Amino acid sequence: MSDSSLRLVWIYPDLLSTYGDRGNALVVERRARQRGLNVQRVDVRSDQPVPTSGDIYLIGGGEDRPQRLAAERLRQDSGLPRAVDNGAIVFSVCAGYQILGHEFINDLGQREPGLGLLDVWSTRGEGARNVGDVLAEPDQRLALPTLTGFENHQGVTHLGQGVAPLAHVTAGGGNGDGTGTEGAWRDTVFGTYLHGPVMARNPAVADLLIKLALDVNALPPADTTWYDALRTERIASTSRQPA
Amino acid sequence: MPGTGSEAAATGARDSSLPARSKLAVTAGKVAAAASRSVGRGSGSVIGGKVALRLDPDLLARLADHLDVVLVSATNGKTTTTRLIAEALRAAGPVVSNALGANMPAGITSALAGGSDARYGVIEVDEKYLANVARDTHPKAIALLNLSRDQLDRAAETRMLAEKWREGLQGTDAVIIANADDPLVTWAASSCQRVVWVAAGQAWKEDAWSCPSCGGVMQRPGDDWYCQECGFRRPQPHWALQGGHVIDPNGAAWPIHLQLPGRANLANATSSAAVAAVFGVPPQTALERMQSVTAVAGRYDVVNYQGRDVRLLLAKNPAGWLETFSLIDGPPAPVILSVNALDADGTDTSWLWDVDYERLHGHPVFVMGQRRLDLAVRLEVAGLQFHVVETLEEAVRMAPPGRIEAIANYTAFQQLRKAVAGS
Numbered sequence: 329m330s331d332s333s334l335r336l337v338w339i340y341p342d343l344l345s346t347y348g349d350r351g352n353a354l355v356v357e358r359r360a361r362q363r364g365l366n367v368q369r370v371d372v373r374s375d376q377p378v379p380t381s382g383d384i385y386l387i388g389g390g391e392d393r394p395q396r397l398a399a400e401r402l403r404q405d406s407g408l409p410r411a412v413d414n415g416a417i418v419f420s421v422c423a424g425y426q427i428l429g430h431e432f433i434n435d436l437g438q439r440e441p442g443l444g445l446l447d448v449w450s451t452r453g454e455g456a457r458n459v460g461d462v463l464a465e466p467d468q469r470l471a472l473p474t475l476t477g478f479e480n481h482q483g484v485t486h487l488g489q490g491v492a493p494l495a496h497v498t499a500g501g502g503n504g505d506g507t508g509t510e511g512a513w514r515d516t517v518f519g520t521y522l523h524g525p526v527m528a529r530n531p532a533v534a535d536l537l538i539k540l541a542l543d544v545n546a547l548p549p550a551d552t553t554w555y556d557a558l559r560t561e562r563i564a565s566t567s568r569q570p571a
Numbered sequence: 572m573p574g575t576g577s578e579a580a581a582t583g584a585r586d587s588s589l590p591a592r593s594k595l596a597v598t599a600g601k602v603a604a605a606a607s608r609s610v611g612r613g614s615g616s617v618i619g620g621k622v623a624l625r626l627d628p629d630l631l632a633r634l635a636d637h638l639d640v641v642l643v644s645a646t647n648g649k650t651t652t653t654r655l656i657a658e659a660l661r662a663a664g665p666v667v668s669n670a671l672g673a674n675m676p677a678g679i680t681s682a683l684a685g686g687s688d689a690r691y692g693v694i695e696v697d698e699k700y701l702a703n704v705a706r707d708t709h710p711k712a713i714a715l716l717n718l719s720r721d722q723l724d725r726a727a728e729t730r731m732l733a734e735k736w737r738e739g740l741q742g743t744d745a746v747i748i749a750n751a752d753d754p755l756v757t758w759a760a761s762s763c764q765r766v767v768w769v770a771a772g773q774a775w776k777e778d779a780w781s782c783p784s785c786g787g788v789m790q791r792p793g794d795d796w797y798c799q800e801c802g803f804r805r806p807q808p809h810w811a812l813q814g815g816h817v818i819d820p821n822g823a824a825w826p827i828h829l830q831l832p833g834r835a836n837l838a839n840a841t842s843s844a845a846v847a848a849v850f851g852v853p854p855q856t857a858l859e860r861m862q863s864v865t866a867v868a869g870r871y872d873v874v875n876y877q878g879r880d881v882r883l884l885l886a887k888n889p890a891g892w893l894e895t896f897s898l899i900d901g902p903p904a905p906v907i908l909s910v911n912a913l914d915a916d917g918t919d920t921s922w923l924w925d926v927d928y929e930r931l932h933g934h935p936v937f938v939m940g941q942r943r944l945d946l947a948v949r950l951e952v953a954g955l956q957f958h959v960v961e962t963l964e965e966a967v968r969m970a971p972p973g974r975i976e977a978i979a980n981y982t983a984f985q986q987l988r989k990a991v992a993g994s
Binding site: 524 | 730918919924944947949951953
């Protein structure tokens with residue numbers, strides 16, 4: 329990428345934008361602009377090719393049928409895997425997270441192949457749906473503060489050797505595989521079950537993606553007053569709830 | 572009487588023909604409702620209906636048997652449209668209606684039990700219960716206005732609701748009055764025999780980018796829409812909203828004069844005129860009668876609070892907020908936003924990011940409610956100036972001159988109503 333510009337690609341808002349996922353794009357865009365970056369945001373509809381030249385790719389949550397349609401269309405399109413090969417950053421949420429794995433259970437109850445960009449696979453949980461606020465302590469290597477978010481999923485995601493957990497839950501279900509993990513990551517590819525949207529609740533995650541894209545260790549400061557107030561309130565009220 | 576405010580004589584023509592078990596159930600329900608009211612627990616219509624239905628599970632069907640029934644369902648606008656249709660049909664005879672928005676089977680039963688002299692039953696129905704209530708009440712007409720995302724942490728997925736409607740209404744004898752501009756509603760209605768299509772418009776499009784029938788990507792040039800893959804497309808409308816006019820099936824244009832504000836209510840009036848026509852009430856008469864409707868369950872009510880005019884507006888989901896932004900006074904009118912995330916609101920606030928708060932640029936904005944900090948982050952990212960406040964009183968005190976627009980989601984709206992009533 330050139331020094332002062334950032335190309336942000338939002339994949340399939342027509343299918344995977346059910347839970348305020350636009351917020352993740354808006355927060356990344358806002359926080360990059362606050363650092364003086366020239367942001368070009370490209371929203372890719374599911375009948376359009378995924379560009380390979382993006383710096384950051386976002387892929388969001390959706391209902392079961394749109395998730396299957398998105399997986400079908402992304403498998404036909406080599407854009408995202410090629411971008412990852414080129415070192416692009418990918419951040420995926422919920423249905424999008426499952427699509428990045430090897431497979432998930434689709435709306436017809438069948439095993440649907442994913443893109444295999446993360447070494448994870450998802451099954452359908454037997455128990456109650458995971459719905460509610462989540463707190464999780466992120467992988468220390470990412471140097472992120474406590475994650476807060478809202479989850480709403482039936483799926484259970486199992487992690488292979490090729491990924492690390494993004495975080496460990498202290499409240500809520502997370503991956504739901506019985507290990508207390510939440511999300512997964514390797515190199516520049518991330519997945520999480522957290523809505524909220526996750527960037528609005530955790531602006532440090534947006535900053536992390538921008539740092540990775542710029543290949544820098546630090547960014548100029550940008551105001552986080554309201555994010556901090558929201559985080560404090562959410563962390564306090566979630567801690568009070570039984571996990 | 573519970574939920575209706577109307578007087579119902581126990582000796583009414585309808586009641587005398589009910590079986591003894593049903594009469595007993597009606598009476599027991601009224602007693603339960605009165606007991607609930609007397610301890611200050613609202614109108615008592617829901618508890619009354621529950622008691623009555625437990626004593627006679629067929630009571631709803633029996634009560635409806637004596638009525639020409641219209642059902643009204645949608646994500647947004649069903650309470651207002653129910654009210655507009657009720658006013659229009661009063662031109663043809665007495666109406667009973669669940670005017671206060673108790674829209675599940677118990678509340679509906681309670682409302683109908685209170686209208687023994689009525690000829691028409693105009694019933695708002697929760698989206699999830701439409702198929703069941705339609706089966707029980709044998710409606711003459713069903714109005715389907717719109718479907719969009721709403722409380723996804725607890726409600727069914729939007730397309731699943733459309734599918735439920737489609738399956739539940741297949742084979743109904745009712746005339747379906749359906750919004751041709753909403754692909755999900757169109758898909759739900761298109762398996763029915765008798766459909767009156769209304770071009771009522773739909774500002775919110777984000778829940779219908781994929782074809783409800785085949786999943787293909789929807790093409791939406793201008794007001795039209797179609798699926799390139801399976802050919803599912805917008806039907807030719809019989810009725811239309813055009814400017815401030817209802818265009819009837821003969822092409823005649825009838826001006827809409829409402830006291831209710833906004834494009835969405837013009838759409839509601841258009842659908843209501845189409846429903847009224849099914850019962851022989853001509854558009855001119857129907858529209859004239861709708862003019863008498865002012866606030867509906869406190870919505871759109873302009874109240875005086877602390878010496879200021881405050882208009883109370885309810886917006887429960889992204890589509891509702893979009894319609895609400897289009898009707899508020901322009902800048903520099905002060906705007907108060909209040910958002911809660913209690914169970915009745917949905918506990919996930921992610922939807923705030925589907926709403927274009929950027930549209931409030933230029934308004935002095937005050938943010939309150941249980942989830943004011945979620946709103947604060949949303950507005951900061953939208954680049955707006957705003958003040959976070961604790962109470963309505965504080966917001967109103969700080970607001971610059973002019974009528975104040977107060978927009979709130981469900982329980983936040985109830986709290987605003989209480990706050991202004993207590994002043």
